[in-house]
Amino acid sequence: MKLMVFSSGSSGNCTLIMTDKMNILVDVGITKKAIDENLAKVGLSLRDISYVFITHEHTDHIKALPQLLKLERLRFVTSAGTLNAISHIYSGAKGKELENLDKKVANDGFIILNRIEDTIMYPDLSFESLDVKVLPCFHDAAEPIGFVFCENGKRICYITDTGYVHRDLYDLITNCDAYILESNHDPELLMASSRPYYTKLRIVGDHGHLSNEDSMCILASVIGDNTKLIMHAHISQECNLSIIIEGVRRDVFKTYDIDRPDIEYVILGLVATKVYEI
Numbered sequence: 001m002k003l004m005v006f007s008s009g010s011s012g013n014c015t016l017i018m019t020d021k022m023n024i025l026v027d028v029g030i031t032k033k034a035i036d037e038n039l040a041k042v043g044l045s046l047r048d049i050s051y052v053f054i055t056h057e058h059t060d061h062i063k064a065l066p067q068l069l070k071l072e073r074l075r076f077v078t079s080a081g082t083l084n085a086i087s088h089i090y091s092g093a094k095g096k097e098l099e100n101l102d103k104k105v106a107n108d109g110f111i112i113l114n115r116i117e118d119t120i121m122y123p124d125l126s127f128e129s130l131d132v133k134v135l136p137c138f139h140d141a142a143e144p145i146g147f148v149f150c151e152n153g154k155r156i157c158y159i160t161d162t163g164y165v166h167r168d169l170y171d172l173i174t175n176c177d178a179y180i181l182e183s184n185h186d187p188e189l190l191m192a193s194s195r196p197y198y199t200k201l202r203i204v205g206d207h208g209h210l211s212n213e214d215s216m217c218i219l220a221s222v223i224g225d226n227t228k229l230i231m232h233a234h235i236s237q238e239c240n241l242s243i244i245i246e247g248v249r250r251d252v253f254k255t256y257d258i259d260r261p262d263i264e265y266v267i268l269g270l271v272a273t274k275v276y277e278i
Contacts, residue, residue, distance in 0.1 A: 006272045018044075069104050246265075
């Protein structure tokens, strides 16, 4: 597998994953023009995308969705709760967003994910050479999800926009080859920011965002010998700094007695990364 992160943060999220048999996007929270431009950098277009995986309904994850719904062959994957939330959002729109959404759903353009009864988990998915584990996330959205993408024994874990990672998920995300994991904020910078107090409480809550320390403790618990790439994602531009992220990672890894200079660490932002091969 190969991956390229087009944008990561509260201004927009979109990631390209290229497999042996197909290409997919995870979230489309940037403009269609930006998606087209970034795909062109690797010799692709939206005609080459088979599926769009949507984590949740916030604008920074679905900005280009109204335009992409018009593309007949493109299919989407999301949770039932997220789809219902998007439908509710579009019901108040002045354009044809809801009509196009309903048409896409009616024509099997959506794979709608439902939790296994009496659990927080979802059934696994398979797409030709690609297997996908769907991960429940905990955010102030209807039914947010993350993913583990697996092909030819290589695995990419994608988790952003969650207040915590449930312990029941640790076995599913242990020893992945690559992690795209939220490292949203530094709590001290957040509390010193000009944001409203209720916003600060939302961010640090169980249905908010992972702090640097939260993120590094999760990584320290799950990385393994296969892990060669860690991408710190959805970083707050106002309430975080690269130097703090790196310092917290160093301190937490030292506490866990982890010394992994062989891992490539990437701090993501709103500018596209290079292509990484897993």
